[in-house]
Amino acid sequence: xxxxxxxxxxxxxxxxxxFAKWYTDIVKxxxxxxxSGIRGCMVIQPYxxxxxxxxxxxxxxxxxxxxxxxxxxPMFIPESLLQREKDHVEGFAPEVAWVTHGGTEKxxxxxxxRPTSETLFCDHYANIIHSYRDLPKLYNQWCNxxxxxxxxxxxxxxxxxxxxxxxxxxxxAEEAEAETLRMLNVYADFCEKELxxxxxxxxxxxxxxxxxxxxTYTIESLMHDGKALQSGTSHNFGDGFAKAFGIQYxxxxxxLHYVHQTSWGMTTRLIGAxxxxxxxxxxxxxxxxxAPIQAVIVxxxxxxxxxxxxxxxxxxxxxxxxxxxxxxxxxxxxWKFSEYEMKxxxxxxxxxxxxxxxxxxxxxxxxxxxxxxxxxxxxxxxxANHLEKIQQExxxxxxxxxxxxxxxxxxxxxFKETIENKGGFVKAMWCGDVECENKIKEDTSATSxxxxxxxxxLSESCVCCGxxxxxxxxxxxxx
RNA sequence: CGAGGCGUGGCGCAGUUUGGUAGCGCACCUGGUUUGGGACCAGGGGGCCGCAGGUUCGAAUCCUGUCGCCUCGACCA
Numbered sequence: 001x002x003x004x005x006x007x008x009x010x011x012x013x014x015x016x017x018x019f020a021k022w023y024t025d026i027v028k029x030x031x032x033x034x035x036s037g038i039r040g041c042m043v044i045q046p047y048x049x050x051x052x053x054x055x056x057x058x059x060x061x062x063x064x065x066x067x068x069x070x071x072x073x074p075m076f077i078p079e080s081l082l083q084r085e086k087d088h089v090e091g092f093a094p095e096v097a098w099v100t101h102g103g104t105e106k107x108x109x110x111x112x113x114r115p116t117s118e119t120l121f122c123d124h125y126a127n128i129i130h131s132y133r134d135l136p137k138l139y140n141q142w143c144n145x146x147x148x149x150x151x152x153x154x155x156x157x158x159x160x161x162x163x164x165x166x167x168x169x170x171x172x173a174e175e176a177e178a179e180t181l182r183m184l185n186v187y188a189d190f191c192e193k194e195l196x197x198x199x200x201x202x203x204x205x206x207x208x209x210x211x212x213x214x215x216t217y218t219i220e221s222l223m224h225d226g227k228a229l230q231s232g233t234s235h236n237f238g239d240g241f242a243k244a245f246g247i248q249y250x251x252x253x254x255x256l257h258y259v260h261q262t263s264w265g266m267t268t269r270l271i272g273a274x275x276x277x278x279x280x281x282x283x284x285x286x287x288x289x290x291a292p293i294q295a296v297i298v299x300x301x302x303x304x305x306x307x308x309x310x311x312x313x314x315x316x317x318x319x320x321x322x323x324x325x326x327x328x329x330x331x332x333x334x335w336k337f338s339e340y341e342m343k344x345x346x347x348x349x350x351x352x353x354x355x356x357x358x359x360x361x362x363x364x365x366x367x368x369x370x371x372x373x374x375x376x377x378x379x380x381x382x383x384a385n386h387l388e389k390i391q392q393e394x395x396x397x398x399x400x401x402x403x404x405x406x407x408x409x410x411x412x413x414x415f416k417e418t419i420e421n422k423g424g425f426v427k428a429m430w431c432g433d434v435e436c437e438n439k440i441k442e443d444t445s446a447t448s449x450x451x452x453x454x455x456x457x458l459s460e461s462c463v464c465c466g467x468x469x470x471x472x473x474x475x476x477x478x479x
Numbered sequence: 480c481g482a483g484g485c486g487u488g489g490c491g492c493a494g495u496u497u498g499g500u501a502g503c504g505c506a507c508c509u510g511g512u513u514u515g516g517g518a519c520c521a522g523g524g525g526g527c528c529g530c531a532g533g534u535u536c537g538a539a540u541c542c543u544g545u546c547g548c549c550u551c552g553a554c555c556a
Binding site for chain 2: 018020021024028035039091094095116145147149150151153156157161163229230231232233265266267268269270298299300301302303304330331332333334335336337338339341350352354355362371445479
């Protein structure tokens with residue numbers, strides 16, 4: 001084993017040995033979350049929350065750019081309101097938490113803690129939308145929701161989680177469809193540009209679509225262990241909710257019309273995706289664009305005259321353009337190297353007596369662990385270039401991993417064999433029948449991830465039943 | 480909710496089979512020597528053994544109950 005491949009952090013379980021353990025090790029050691037005393041709920045610690053704040057900042061900017069406004073809805077939903085739309089309540093009823101008492105008094109009507117806020121938005125929209133002049137309504141809210149999950153894992157599935165939910169109302173079906181796809185594209189762009197996570201865009205099958213939706217679109221990403229993760233969804237509700245909630249407007253034609261609605265969401269689960277797409281055995285690896293610390297300055301032989309001062313000077317200069325931290329604690333340099341690699345800091349800047357003598361600093365990349373000796377005269381430029389390069393390298397690596405773990409199956413034996421032994425995405429044709437989805441699930445535990453927009457004609461018949469195929473589908477085991 | 484595993488200083492564990500003064504490593508504190516890949520020496524502090532009952536002269540250990548956490552399935556962002 002080459003020296004630079006040596007496992008530097010003994011405390012982290014190797015990902016090839018036990019991926020699930022590796023994941024929880026990272027989450028704990030990098031201090032992203034702490035387990036709380038409440039089942040299935042996590043404490044998001046400062047470093048983890050800082051990642052979420054950066055995600056919020058970038059996503060929110062994109063929402064504003066596309067004309068959306070932020071609002072805040074109540075966190076309680078009266079039972080009668082939740083039950084207005086039949087499919088919706090059936091989908092969520094098994095996992096809602098109920099408030100039955102106010103103080104010591106039993107409530108006349110139970111309130112559920114929102115698992116999602118469609119019903120609240122609809123109730124509100126019915127009040128404020130009267131004319132075609134009131135449309136479109138492009139609202140978004142950042143909030144927490146609660147779903148009574150049976151099994152939980154930090155970030156990937158918790159009983160309470162943070163998210164953003166966009167809810168829009170439009171005059172026509174065409175506008176609603178356009179909005180649904182526009183926001184899916186915003187999500188995909190965000191994942192690739194900011195998180196360096198490549199995604200497959202497509203449509204969910206009826207079996208997998210959102211409760212109450214006419215169509216659900218999704219972006220699917222692939223984790224390092226070959227499991228898929230639904231990373232964001234965008235739903236077109238058609239006028240189903242509008243009819244259930246009576247959201248009507250008077251059009252230019254002086255006739256009453258129902259609105260057409262959409263909703264779309266992304267959650268703290270994205271942090272789980274970042275961990276599982278980019279991380280390695282040394283720990284977390286954060287894309288520079290959302291890393292809370294983009295560069296850490298580690299002084300070497302900091303007791304020597306002038307070292308700390310120089311390091312502080314670098315920090316002061318760089319901090320106007322980058323999120324930079326100086327660690328002048330009395331831990332050894334080696335300890336700091338490992339610590340910040342574990343925390344996924346993209347770039348390390350070493351400065352010691354030798355460097356000061358030569359008017360240079362040493363930059364070390366988290367992705368390659370390569371060292372670069374750069375002049376202090378153009379440090380800012382060098383740091384900017386390296387961060388950009390690391391961002392790109394991370395996307396490239398993630399893309400390569402996904403390509404390597406994406407297969408094609410034409411026969412059912414081939415399909416089962418690939419899911420079982422290789423994992424990852426398996427592209428295969430499908431007849432459109434839910435029976436085949438169910439059978440595949442039963443036989444392999446894989447589900448249809450999406451019907452990608454970019455269709456390919458792999459064969460003419462369904463991989464499962466052999467009947468004429470309608471769609472090419474990405475299949476895989478999912479988180 | 481099904482199957483498995485685990486609750487002992489902050490973290491990771493041993494001790495439980497066969498009841499008898501609560502231990503180890505890391506972390507922490509003090510002093511010194513160190514400092515370019517998780518430094519070393521010396522000294523020190525910290526534990527109602529998840530919780531509640533029971534058996535016993537005596538319980539981390541045995542019995543009953545209960546709560547919580549983790550992993551894997553089914554459900555789901």
